[in-house]
Amino acid sequence: MKPGPNPALEASVLVLNKMFLAVHIISARRAFCLLVKDLAEVVSYEQGQYATYDFASWCELSEFRRQYFREEEDDWVRTPSTEIQVPRVIRLLDYDKVPKQTVKFNRRNIFARDNNQCQYCGKKCPTSELSLDHVIPRSQGGPTTWENIVCACVECNVKKGGRTPRQASMSLIRKPEKPKRSPLLNLKLTQRKYMSWQQFLDNVYWSVELK
DSSP states (O other): OOSSOOGGGGSEEEEEOTTSOEEEEEEHHHHHHHHHTTSEEEEEEETTEEEEEOHHHHHHHHHHHHHHOOOTTOOEEEOSSOEEEOOSEEEESSOOOOOOOOOOOSHHHHHHHTTTBOTTTOOBOOGGGEEEEESSOGGGTOOOSGGGEEEEEHHHHHHHTTSOTTTTTOOOSSOOOOOSSOHHHHHHHTSGGGGGGHHHHTTOOOOOOOO
16 A cells, blocks of 8 residues: 555444454454455445455456446545555454444443434534433432433533423433444444445444444
8 A cells, every 4th residue: 555644544444254244343444454464355235236355356346446437435545556445344254253232331322322412402512512411310319321311411401400301391302222233333324435334234233332
């Protein structure tokens, strides 16, 4: 690869195990390293079926696409002689472990689950203007769990105080639940260039940390 910063190398790539189960998300830079070492292959969904490519054949396909089928949302890495398309999905050839099924309970995932939206008034706010609220206050025995923590704007949090929503005459716009997969992953799927991931995730409950 040509040295120097290249934003395309930081694009996200979905990683499958050898059984085509999603297990991780990595940078394009790391994905190319795995491809060059023959530890992985590119998986491409074309005309209703899967096609796989080793690094050499993916370079050949990239050259063809570069000339005839280049699309706006594609990412490309320039080499001294050509450009290589960044794959969206790769498959590890010798990795057969199954994905974990636990979504980490942390502030970042709660904000992502609630889409940075106050769960009382519905207003979307930057993270710096949101707080986390115990639906049933801790003073009344409310636990710190997915089902009892929501995003709230400062105004609603102050208004609610140490009361339950019913006691404060407030209502939640949606019931808080534990996500079945990473909320940050769901945000990725709203971007057109990552929509090809969906077919590998529809029936798989898994989690991943995005850096």
